[in-house]
Amino acid sequence: MHFGLTEEQQMIVDTVRTFVEKEIIPHEQAVEKSGEVPRELGQEIAQKVKDLGFFAPNLPTEFGGGGLNQLEFTLLERELGRASMALSVFFGRPSGILVACDEEQRERYLLPAIRGEKFDALAMTEPGAGSDVRGMSCTAKPDGDDWILNGTKHFISHADIADFIIVFVATGEESTPRGPKKKISCFLVDKGIPGFEVRDGYNSVSHRGYHNCILNFDNCRLPKAQMLGEVHKGFELANDWLYATRLTVATMCVGRSRRALELVLPYTAERKQFGQQISKFQGVSFKLADMITDIDAADLLTLSAAWRVDQGLPSNREIASAKLFASETLARVTDEAIQIYGGMGLMSDLPLERLWRDSRVERIWEGTSEIQRHIISRELLRPLGG
Ligand SMILES: Cc1cc2nc3c(=O)[nH]c(=O)nc-3n(C[C@H](O)[C@H](O)[C@H](O)COP(=O)(O)OP(=O)(O)OC[C@H]3O[C@@H](n4cnc5c(N)ncnc54)[C@H](O)[C@@H]3O)c2cc1C
The missing domain is CATH 1.20.140.10 (Butyryl-CoA Dehydrogenase, subunit A, domain 3)
Structure with missing residues (x-):
């Protein structure tokens, strides 16, 4: 059993710690007071992370990510944890679930996320379904080649600054030994499309300066090309990638x-x-x-x-x-x-x-x-x- 860090792991820890101390911590007090991260500051932090070669460290190198394994990434995030979350979020770490994109989705979502051109958020929780994810009531119903989304999500972190949201919705129901459970599917939803509204969420005592949002879907029409993974397999997708x-x-x-x-x-x-x-x-x-x-x-x-x-x-x-x-x-x-x-x-x-x-x-x-x-x-x- 070996408890020490390799040279490369130590380099990751040292680099991120220095970055946090120099580029993030000095801004914490101002962000805490104003409750906002100025747009330019967020962009500046992201750019410095890119210059450092650390952007999207969790995603595979074949797509342009940093290719860190779980242990290396955990060491990196341990250092980021020292800092305010409102600011450290700009140390870009797109959701790993985007690796499940098909070839066409890769061009529109995964690669821009890795290049830092598009920012993602992830939405599961609803007012009536928190811990009980499979009790969700937000639905997507098929209509020809499209899906129609209806319902509400809440507590969605960073949806205000995101360009697209990875959204889990119910596309059916099945009976299980523990009663009926929803079949879940996952969609990539661009901000600004008709029938999809992102509203301010609640004021939280924790992590001021970063915001949670409420998402409303009102007959929001999505082409089937927006589905991430297979129909009814959203729960498995989440288990695999999250x-x-x-x-x-x-x-x-x-x-x-x-x-x-x-x-x-x-x-x-x-x-x-x-x-x-x-x-x-x-x-x-x-x-x-x-x-x-x-x-x-x-x-x-x-x-x-x-x-x-x-x-x-x-x-x-x-x-x-x-x-x-x-x-x-x-x-x-x-x-x-x-x-x-x-x-x-x-x-x-x-x-x-x-x-x-x-x-x-x-x-x-x-x-x-x-x-x-x-x-x-x-x-x-x-x-x-x-
Ligand atoms: C600031 C903030 C940001 C968030 N960001 C996101 C996000 O980006 N995306 C997203 O999808 N969600 C997000 N969440 C949602 C978060 O994951 C949920 O709040 C969490 O899963 C709990 O759900 P709930 O708040 O509805 O509580 P509930 O599930 O209603 O739980 C209430 C209480 O019942 C207990 N309880 C429930 N079920 C059981 C059980 N089976 N056994 C024992 N006790 C139980 C819970 O432990 C808790 O004490 C965020 C939440 C917060 C507060």
Whole structure:
């Protein structure tokens, strides 16, 4: 077993960390205050990432992507996780599902996404269907050679800045031992077409500066060429291509947790109360010990799950454990970091209160903590018939 990084992996980590510190972190406070990333700033970050040769690092080299394997990509995203998500999104990482494009779709979606000319967003969640994806009610019905979409999606990240949306809708229903479930298909939907509206979403306590949106489909007509993959196979498509996206959450939580610890650690040695450094109080120093132990454990769980993906080993439970533990670690670490800082920790002069607020969503999106526990326990119990 080898725990160290190769020279190339270390280069990825160092390059991205330097980029984050130089090109992203200096803009965080302004974005947090205004609730917006100025268009030019987003474009400037994307251009610098392209110049660095790191744009679309997750996609295959044969299409012009960076061709990183899962472990390398997880290391890269761990560094990006240190920064504000509103800004780090411009470090272009198009959805891996675009590799499922057919030849004609490749020219219109995959390649422009890899070149940074088109930006994608992905829409599954609906007001009535969150964790229960196959309970969705947004539909596509065939009409000659076309499909007609109707319904609403919400919480769709980055749909405001996207050029097209990867949308999952119900195209039928089947009976299963657990009751009727929707058959799902996936479509590539360009912004601006008739019958498709993107509206502002809700104000979220986490990740100010990046927006979620509401999508409305009102008899939106799509030619069959817009279907990604096969009809009724959208769920399988998502499982194949979005299998490891929970690792993105896990590894970003690890990066952000380490940043919180790095902010608070020197403070414990500087701050004096009752005539001594607060680090001398066991009530404080033991918190630091718990923080680093949790962070290292979350890091190892995440990297080993990524390694399993690269080896082609079953990884569903391991990815769920990583997402669960890393997102809950981030919550504990940011909360304790504020406790150690005292009142100052809550003030927006420091990034800690933002890291604490931002941490809240990580236990909800990409499958809630309860859903991760469900996946983990189901895998343990299934072989026993439990
Ligand atoms: C800021 C933000 C951005 C998002 N971005 C996107 C996006 O870009 N695209 C997209 O498609 N979605 C996106 N989402 C949606 C996100 O994935 C969902 O919020 C998440 O899947 C949970 O769904 P829900 O909020 O409807 O909660 P619900 O599914 O209604 O869950 C409510 C509660 O019930 C619990 N629960 C539900 N089912 C079970 C079960 N079987 N066992 C135990 N407990 C259960 C949940 O854990 C939770 O505590 C985003 C959400 C947020 C908040």
